[in-house]
Amino acid sequence: MKKVINDPKNVVQETIAGFVAANHAHFHQLEGVTAVVKNKLDPDKVGLLIGGGSGHEPLYLEFIGEGFADAVCQGNIFAAPSPDIVLAGTKAVDRGKGVLYLYGNYAGDNLNFDMAAELAEMEGIRTETVRVMDDVAAAPPERMDDRRGVAGAFFMIKVAGAACDVGLDLDDVKRVTMKARDNVRTMGVALAPGTIPGEEKAPFELAPDEIEIGMGLHGEPGVRRGKLQPADQLVDEMLELIINDLPFKSGDEVCVLVNGLGSTTRMELFIALRRTLQSLANMGIKVYDSQVGSFATCQEMAGFSISLMRLDDELKKYYDWPAWCPVFCTR
Amino acid sequence: METLNATQMRDMMLQVADAVVEAKEYLCEADRNIGDGDHGIGMAGGFEGVKQELAGKEFDDVYLVLSTVGRTMIRIMGGASGIIFGLLFYAGSKNMTAQKEITTAEFAEIFEKALVEIQAKGQAKVGDKTVIDALDPMVKALKESVAQNLSFKEMLNRAYLAAEEGKEASKAYVAKFGKAKALGERAVGFPDAGAVSLTVITKAMRDWAQENL
Numbered sequence: 001m002k003k004v005i006n007d008p009k010n011v012v013q014e015t016i017a018g019f020v021a022a023n024h025a026h027f028h029q030l031e032g033v034t035a036v037v038k039n040k041l042d043p044d045k046v047g048l049l050i051g052g053g054s055g056h057e058p059l060y061l062e063f064i065g066e067g068f069a070d071a072v073c074q075g076n077i078f079a080a081p082s083p084d085i086v087l088a089g090t091k092a093v094d095r096g097k098g099v100l101y102l103y104g105n106y107a108g109d110n111l112n113f114d115m116a117a118e119l120a121e122m123e124g125i126r127t128e129t130v131r132v133m134d135d136v137a138a139a140p141p142e143r144m145d146d147r148r149g150v151a152g153a154f155f156m157i158k159v160a161g162a163a164c165d166v167g168l169d170l171d172d173v174k175r176v177t178m179k180a181r182d183n184v185r186t187m188g189v190a191l192a193p194g195t196i197p198g199e200e201k202a203p204f205e206l207a208p209d210e211i212e213i214g215m216g217l218h219g220e221p222g223v224r225r226g227k228l229q230p231a232d233q234l235v236d237e238m239l240e241l242i243i244n245d246l247p248f249k250s251g252d253e254v255c256v257l258v259n260g261l262g263s264t265t266r267m268e269l270f271i272a273l274r275r276t277l278q279s280l281a282n283m284g285i286k287v288y289d290s291q292v293g294s295f296a297t298c299q300e301m302a303g304f305s306i307s308l309m310r311l312d313d314e315l316k317k318y319y320d321w322p323a324w325c326p327v328f329c330t331r
Numbered sequence: 332m333e334t335l336n337a338t339q340m341r342d343m344m345l346q347v348a349d350a351v352v353e354a355k356e357y358l359c360e361a362d363r364n365i366g367d368g369d370h371g372i373g374m375a376g377g378f379e380g381v382k383q384e385l386a387g388k389e390f391d392d393v394y395l396v397l398s399t400v401g402r403t404m405i406r407i408m409g410g411a412s413g414i415i416f417g418l419l420f421y422a423g424s425k426n427m428t429a430q431k432e433i434t435t436a437e438f439a440e441i442f443e444k445a446l447v448e449i450q451a452k453g454q455a456k457v458g459d460k461t462v463i464d465a466l467d468p469m470v471k472a473l474k475e476s477v478a479q480n481l482s483f484k485e486m487l488n489r490a491y492l493a494a495e496e497g498k499e500a501s502k503a504y505v506a507k508f509g510k511a512k513a514l515g516e517r518a519v520g521f522p523d524a525g526a527v528s529l530t531v532i533t534k535a536m537r538d539w540a541q542e543n544l
Contacts, residue, residue, distance in 0.1 A: 009376070053409075053410070075409035075410060076369075076372070076373065076376070076408075076409055076410065077369060077372070078367055078369050079369060079373055079408070079409045079410030079412075079413070080409045080410050080411070080413070081409050082405060082406055082407060082408060082409040082413055083405060083406075083414075084405070084406045085409070106411075106510075107411045107453070107508055107509050108409070108410040108411035108412070108413070108414075111411055111413075111414040111415070111452060111453070112409055112410070112413065112414055114452075115405070115414060138513060146512070196367075196368060196369055196372070199359070199368065201363065201368070203363055203366070203367045203368040216510075216513070218367040218510060219367060220367075220510050220513045221513045221514055221517070
């Protein structure tokens with residue numbers, strides 16, 4: 001696969017170097033580790049630390065900023081950050097009020113963040129953890145703990161960042177973030193795979209006329225493989241799986257994210273969003289706000305996902321809370 | 332009683348590191364079958380770091396050699412394999428009183444502790460298509476070898492053969508963890524990539540012992 005890279009070994013370091021250089025007024029990299037921290041941390045607030053494997057940008061790297069994360073810890077491509085990286089980030093953002101870890105529910109992330117939490121505890125820093133587990137395709141509702149974290153992470157980071165910014169204590173930040181988690185659902189469709197930088201082969205194959213509904217961000221198998229269909233049919237099939245899962249009901253109020261997986265154009269995403277909004281309206285579900293963009297990607301993977309977050313007054317407050325990160329701004 | 336000293340342990344681990352780095356593409360291929368294809372990248376990266384930490388350095392504590400290996404892997408690898416393979420060497424060597432040399436029984440104990448801690452952290456058991464499928468029989472072989480008063484050379488040979496057998500057995504299993512879990516029956520026929528790595532590691536230990544003991 002052709003990519004604009006140097007030595008594949010240096011991809012993560014060089015990505016972070018570019019990101020920090022572009023945003024040097026706001027963030028800096030911690031010495032010796034692939035962690036990025038805000039230059040200015042408000043005193044007396046809970047720290048929000050997010051992170052995961054690299055290769056999904058802007059997730060998690062670029063969701064740092066005012067009303068977003070205080071620190072981002074990046075692992076190698078598709079691999080969780082090591083406990084040492086997370087610990088360094090934790091120490092950098094703890095202001096005596098503790099730190100919330102927010103990351104995707106994958107075996108590697110769980111092991112590494114849990115070990116970081118143990119190390120932080122030994123240093124007298126209190127941490128709590130909330131895992132993103134929004135991917136409806138990954139497991140049935142009765143095995144929620146087996147669900148992966150995908151694009152719905154955006155809503156959770158937005159809410160958690162606001163909760164920290166408002167000045168809630170660690171227990172309350174965790175409670176609100178878990179509420180967001182419990183109300184977020186995502187379903188994706190892949191049209192073509194992405195490849196790990198430096199690798200020739202993609203981790204899976206899809207025929208030119210084939211799609212896979214529910215495929216994960218790393219090519220994890222989805223719920224159905226079939227022929228490519230028009231956008232509206234794809235959207236309706238994905239929405240049905242999301243709606244029935246929570247379930248979302250007529251009268252509910254939601255935020256929508258139509259997320260590109262890497263190489264799908266904004267043109268296509270708007271077409272998908274248009275249908276998503278039409279179908280939600282037909283179901284009597286009220287859309288409070290909608291976002292379109294490539295927020296959680298897998299290299300040049302083609303396809304998109306739809307995420308919904310059901311709102312109540314509290315979640316709405318934090319969703320609306322003024323916030324800025326390099327890829328999102330709300331005032 | 333036969334013992335293995337710190338210098339020998341260092342040399343053996345350097346041979347393990349070379350073997351894993353060399354097996355990078357083989358391990359990626361094993362992972363590509365039922366995972367996301369990056370297992371070899373992580374393992375090779377971890378052992379590149381191990382080589383830097385061990386090469387040209389003198390050790391007089393066997394446990395320090397292994398805790399250096401394990402802690403280095405945990406620090407630089409990340410991913411599930413960083414913790415799991417780091418603990419393979421770290422769990423049984425951390426917080427140990429320094430020893431210039433260890434017996435076969437102490438060697439077996441290191442990996443028995445690793446098995447216990449990896450299972451505690453990962454919650455996997457034999458048959459779940461994880462590294463445990465190869466590690467559990469490997470540890471059993473180590474303990475049986477100790478009970479039979481076998482030499483390091485023969486013990487490490489049996490440990491390798493047991494890990495290899497466990498890896499082969501993992502082909503028949505449906506995965507309960509990691510990215511292969513979602514494949515269900517489709518993962519049957521392929522070994523777990525972590526179990527493959529453990530066979531590369533144990534084979535390098537065996538080979539070192541055959542050549543040097």
